[in-house]
Amino acid sequence: MLKIHKATVQDIPEIQSIAKTTWPVAFDGILSQSQLDYMMRMMYNTQELTSQIEGGKIIFWLAAIGKQSLGFMAYESQLPIQPQIKIHKLYILPAAQGKGVGKGLLNNLEEYGRSNGFETVTLNVNKYNSSAIKFYEKRGFEKIKAEIIPIGQDYIMDDYVFTKKL
Template identity: 55%
Template sequence: MITIYQADSQHIPLIQDMAKIIWPIAFGEILSSEQLAYMMDMMYSKGSLQEQMEKKAHKFLIASKGKEPLGFASYELHYLGLPQLKIHKLYILPTAQGRGIGKEILTYLETEGKKTGMKNMVLNVNKYNSKAFQFYEKQGFTKIKDEVIPIGNGYVMDDFTLKKKI
């Protein structure tokens, strides 16, 4: 049985360990090794994760089976002051993919969104990550726009923004 629980700052090393495994596989063919390293530091350094949790009010989740971590997610309620839940991160370890864990996390988030009065879930997905894009489409998300987001050091995130009514 899969358990999904709220994570906090004590879980930062676990989130970092999972990201170090997931990101090179998910983005290794999409991003240069330099951009990958830059983004890992920008998003997953201890200071960055603490800021996301403590100052930006991003809520983190861990999915596990027993004591075995399987993946993680982060989200924000009332994104841009609107009744929408923004999924900032949703990553499943490669060895755990295809077992319905991502779908369970999305169900958890949809339930959380409904309980808190959110009308939509939104997220960004890299335009060239077709596996993730197809997964989200199967879960009822639709593309609402293309977005190029400068992230510093001359790099951008070249994404689709997806939305699902809840």
């Protein structure tokens, strides 16, 4: 049975391990190895993850079956500015994809959002990550725009923005 819990700083090595396993598969043929390495260092270093988790603005959830963590999600509520939740990260180990882990994380987030007065969930997806795009569209998300986000060292994130009404 899938169990989801809020991550703490003690879970950072697990988050990093899932990211290190998932990213090369998710972005194969999409990002260069140098951009992949840069983004991993920037987004998943221990100091950055500790700051996000301890800061409380970005919430991480880990999904596991038994003692085996299979994926994670990071999100933030954008209240009081707007009644939406922004998903920053959702990664499932390649071996666990298609087994309901991502769906379980999204279901939990949507339930949380509805019961706390949120109206929408938004997220960004790399324009060339067709499997992620199909996953979100199947879950009822709609593409609303494209955007290019500079992330440093002349790298960009070339994304679609998706939204779903709760």
